[in-house]
Amino acid sequence: MSYALVTGAAKGIGKAIAAALAEKNYHLLLVDLDGQALEDTATTLAATYRVHVHALHQDLSATDALQKVVQFTTPYHDQLQVVVNNAGYGLNGAFEHIPLPNSFNIIDVNIRAQVGLSHAYIPVLRKFQKAYLLNVVSTTAYQPVPYLNIYAATKAFALSFTRSLRYELRRTGISVSALSPGSTDTDFVNRAGMGTRTRAIADRFNMTSEAVAKIAIRGLFNGKAEIIPGFTNKLNAWLPKFFPKTLVERIAGDIYETGDTRQQTAVASLRQEATAAANI
Structure with missing residues (x-):
């Protein structure tokens, strides 16, 4: 009886990866x-794949999140053979206009939680042959991305961290992989507050979460270092190496530059939330 831990599993890529693992009887x-x-996801997966599914409602940016996740999984450590750090998010907008607590929260979820969970579960995974x-990264990890700068920077960290960790663990039974999806049909664009123009560009290249998950699980079990789903995404990760950084930055900035009503509303909402939190 083998178990898999998946964070950010309620929707999108995380849910699809959980389903792909359940299909393999995890x-x-x-x-x-x-x-x-x-x-809802836990109920659906348990009924569809006839596997045991245990769920923890937890904000990974909370100071006690790591302790609570480990406490939740401890009864299953003798069977826990797969860990997927999928949770993460970003906000689209000029750095100076996004409240600083929101930027710090992105760092907490995308970096701090991933590092903490990786550290906590390596001893657990070492028990198995x-x-x-x-670790879920992003194609934004391969280049600077103006107006999505904190998110892209956290993903650049995640890629470097994961590849370094893979090398350190190369003589163990733990296979470490980085998944770098590009545009995917998930709720990411809504939470990020992306504008109409950016959404339209993303829609042209969207992959389904299920397609990404299928490639991810195949690459993971085949021991790949980096898994980049889709030919276009592979190009997006590879081509920036061969162009001047100023050109790469200008192209990315043009895609993600803010300015429409949806983005202005999202930024205003973030400011209100930050102000309210500061007054508590």
Whole structure:
């Protein structure tokens, strides 16, 4: 009886990866901020694949998140062979206009939580002759991305961290992989507050979460260092190496530059939330 832990599992790529693992008869430990969506996903996966599914509603940016996740998974450590650090998000907008607490929160989820969970579960995964750690990155990791700068920077960190960790663990039974999806049909664009023009560009290249997950799980179990789903995404990760950084930055900045009503509304909402939090 083998278990897999997946964070950010309520929707999108995380949910699809959980389903792909359940299809391979892994029992599931799922973590997400969205409690209702998480419960719905857990119920659906348990009924569809006849596996055990346990869910934890948890904000990974909370100071005690790591302790709570480890406490949640401890009863299953003798069977826990796969860990997927999928949780992450970004905000689209000029750095100076996004409230600083929101930027710090992105760093907490995308970096601090991933590092903490990786550190916590390496000793667990070492118990097995073969085990797997998958850190979800992004094609934004391969270049600077103005107006999505904090997110892209955290993903650049995640890629470097994951590849370094893979090397350190090369003589163990733990296979470490980085998944770098590009535009995917998920709720990411809504939470990021992306504008109409940016959404339209993304829609032209969108992959489904299910397609990304299928490639991710195949690459993970085949021991790939970096998994980049889709030919276009491979090009997006590879081509920036051969062009001047100023050109790469200008192209990315043109795609993500803010300015429409949706983005202005999102930034205003963030400011209100930050002000309210400061007054508590």
